[in-house]
Amino acid sequence: xxxxxxxxxxxxxxxxxxxxxxxxxxxxxxxxxxxxxxxxxxxxxxxxxxxxxxxxxxxxxxxxxxxxxxxxxxxxxxxxxxxxxxxxxxxxxxxxxxxxxxxxx
Amino acid sequence: xxxxxxxxxxxxxxxxxxxxxxxxxxxxxxxxxxxxxxxxxxxxxxxxxxxxxxxxxxxxxxxxxxxxxxxxxxxxxxxxxxxxxxxxxxxxxxxxxxxxxxxxxxxxxxxxxxxxxxxxxxxxxxxxxxxxxxxxxxxxxxxxxxxxxxxxxxxxxxxxxxxxxxxxxxxxxxxxxxxxxxxxxxxxxxxxxxxxx
Numbered sequence: 001x002x003x004x005x006x007x008x009x010x011x012x013x014x015x016x017x018x019x020x021x022x023x024x025x026x027x028x029x030x031x032x033x034x035x036x037x038x039x040x041x042x043x044x045x046x047x048x049x050x051x052x053x054x055x056x057x058x059x060x061x062x063x064x065x066x067x068x069x070x071x072x073x074x075x076x077x078x079x080x081x082x083x084x085x086x087x088x089x090x091x092x093x094x095x096x097x098x099x100x101x102x103x104x105x
Numbered sequence: 106x107x108x109x110x111x112x113x114x115x116x117x118x119x120x121x122x123x124x125x126x127x128x129x130x131x132x133x134x135x136x137x138x139x140x141x142x143x144x145x146x147x148x149x150x151x152x153x154x155x156x157x158x159x160x161x162x163x164x165x166x167x168x169x170x171x172x173x174x175x176x177x178x179x180x181x182x183x184x185x186x187x188x189x190x191x192x193x194x195x196x197x198x199x200x201x202x203x204x205x206x207x208x209x210x211x212x213x214x215x216x217x218x219x220x221x222x223x224x225x226x227x228x229x230x231x232x233x234x235x236x237x238x239x240x241x242x243x244x245x246x247x248x249x250x251x252x253x254x255x256x257x258x259x260x261x262x263x264x265x266x267x268x269x270x271x272x273x274x275x276x277x278x279x280x281x282x283x284x285x286x287x288x289x290x291x292x293x294x295x296x297x298x299x300x301x302x
Binding site for chain 1: 174175193208209236237238239240251252253254255257259260261262263264
């Protein structure tokens with residue numbers, strides 16, 4: 001799949017396509033994590049492939065973060081994320097998540 | 106603060122900033138002039154830049170499409186060089202209202218919108234915007250009808266976001282500068298919509 005933003009450093013291949021159902025890993029590793037806690041364990045749909053970017057968890061350890069990790073925007077239904085959500089059934093939340101945090105749902 | 110002529114002791118963060126800056130200068134890593142230049146450049150980044158982009162998109166449909174496809178490249182057409190910023194522009198329509206938040210910190214398209222407002226960085230906005238966006242928007246005075254989908258974008262990684270608001274009625278025949286004049290910072294974050302006064 002074509003990324004929205006092309007980059008020129010070594011990167012892992014993108015495993016997911018637009019529309020794929022994915023689950024965010026429910027993990028709690030230590031360190032600098034850019035996957036918000038509230039979204040871990042939830043299922044969403046790939047909205048777009050942004051491109052591959054150095055892994056922030058590695059960058060935070062002063063390493064180069066390469067090969068770069070594919071980054072996606074994942075769309076979640078608000079009513080599935082928050083059981084008490086007040087609003088329209090169609091309301092959504094879109095979050096950028098790196099590939100190593102996603103598995104096929 | 107010295108221009109007001111009132112003496113106040115340094116706060117913790119001011120002291121930390123001054124100490125770090127003086128150390129960097131002492132070690133020859135930056136010069137005072139470079140620091141001053143960067144501060145001046147930062148002050149120049151104002152929401153008017155974003156407003157110009159929005160006004161152009163309202164005037165020129167082909168530009169609007171390029172902006173939605175690759176915000177960074179489209180801004181370069183207007184002479185806004187923002188290579189480090191991966192700009193994702195999200196478009197409001199009669200069916201969709203978009204709003205931006207960064208729950209983890211305060212990621213914000215500074216190059217286009219300047220320094221983020223304090224509320225954008227507050228725990229209140231950051232935690233509630235993803236969970237009860239309609240209630241938060243109402244506190245900003247913006248009531249979104251139930252038949253309009255709300256899309257909240259959590260800016261968690263390398264993308265930065267800007268909302269392309271809808272062009273309001275009553276602006277037919279306006280030129281680009283006049284249109285840009287009604288595009289507020291808040292309307293590009295998605296907590297307001299442009300109003301015709």
